[in-house]
């Protein structure tokens with residue numbers, strides 16, 4: 456009971472407190488609505504604009520998920536090759552680290568040109584490139600940081616390479632993959648929304664936010680951001696659910712210390 | 714006539730080091746292990762015990778000399794799954810439950826369900842851990858984990874059991890219990906055991922033969938036959954003959970130091 460309280464009640468209280476402070480400051484200092492609307496107004500606007508912002512959010516979510524899947528699957532495939540052949544690893548790894556620290560979002564105007572500004576693929580492409588590097592780097596680590604003892608065990612059983620891959624390397628990589636996906640999920644929404652700031656379909660959330668902000672309709676812009684946040688939180692929950700199913704054995708999931 | 718399980722003739726092992734220097738881990742090892750015997754390799758740290766065990770287990774190639782296991786090359790014997798290995802650390806796969814860990818060798822050799830689980834369960838009975846079949850390794854104590862590792866090593870009914878300081882990480886009391894357990898298993902399975910240890914009392918209590926080794930370079934200093942009555946029981950440690958054997962082994966070790 457105490458644990459549940461701490462786990463859910465404490466964050467909820469902090470959240471409410473932040474909103475209260477925000478509301479208080481906006482009112483106490485008479486901050487004008489076009490600079491920063493009070494949360495109460497944002498909430499009102501979210502419900503008023505819901506028929507517009509929610510479908511816009513889903514449109515953008517599709518782009519984010521498309522890029523997330525494409526980028527992750529490519530990253531996992533490359534990770535298998537890279538972990539299998541160490542010569543490729545030596546060639547690829549430093550490049551991946553360098554490319555991973557580049558501001559990939561800067562590609563947005565270019566992919567908009569390549570694929571067409573209203574084509575969701577222009578957003579998916581940016582997202583795919585953004586998630587590719589963290590997923591690939593972590594997956595390689597997960598497939599290779601196995602520990603000599605387990606590899607020796609499989610050798611002592613004269614296990615073929617694919618058995619070692621399937622029974623040892625792959626399960627070993629799952630926690631690495633899932634922690635990369637937590638990052639990738641957040642990146643995917645950032646990639647999709649920000650690329651839409653550079654132009655996109657009228658049905659997209661990023662376009663909605665940038666248009667409303669351009670018209671200084673701040674409450675509406677914030678409502679769009681609230682939807683983006685809800686989607687991000689939903690995706691995080693999905694990854695956490697996947698962790699529960701895929702790695703129930705992982706130390707992070709243990710209820711009592713080992 | 715007793716048959717020979719392991720035979721080493723003039724085995725050397727040299728590890729290359731940087732700048733052309735090298736470590737002579739083993740030099741001129743001649744050793745014969747009879748089927749059904751329990752043979753301990755005893756000696757100070759760095760004298761090449763693990764190296765010797767790994768050569769017999771085909772996890773390392775000797776630099777010179779010939780090795781046969783069951784009348785075959787170590788590689789042939791490994792691919793025929795003639796031996797099971799137990800390492801100093803239990804080396805369990807943390808994503809598998811206890812039963813799944815014990816079943817691992819059976820999966821690798823392609824045994825189908827339900828025979829596989831049945832067989833794994835039998836092995837768990839042998840180490841008295843059936844009730845823990847559905848536990849994860851981290852829910853077990855160090856001694857229990859090591860028993861799981863022993864069960865796993867025995868699932869394929871190996872004619873040779875290779876053990877590298879399997880009780881090294883355990884406390885004295887658990888260690889003595891594990892020794893009794895191992896004696897019982899050895900009696901029941903009639904397998905040949907090659908056992909690495911630092912501990913003189915452990916070597917004398919368990920073995921039919923103690924191979925005393927000395928370091929730099931690793932050589933066999935002497936072989937002491939331990940003709941204490943079988944089965945070894947708790948009272949064995951209180952017999953005068955047991956103390957005589959401790960002294961005898963200790964003297965072989967000391968003679969080498971001078």
Ligand SMILES: Nc1ncnc2c1ncn2[C@@H]1O[C@H](COP(=O)(O)OP(=O)(O)OP(=O)(O)O)[C@@H](O)[C@H]1O
Nearest residue numbers: 728736737738757758759760761762763764765911
């Ligand atoms: N893979 C390796 N590469 C280089 N040198 C090695 C390697 N393995 C062992 N050695 C060297 O060979 C010697 C014998 O090592 P080994 O591990 O067989 O000793 P040991 O008797 O098992 O010692 P311990 O009781 O501490 O486990 C040591 O000097 C060690 O440094």
Ligand SMILES: [Mg+2]
Nearest residue numbers: 762763764877
């Ligand atoms: Mg050793």
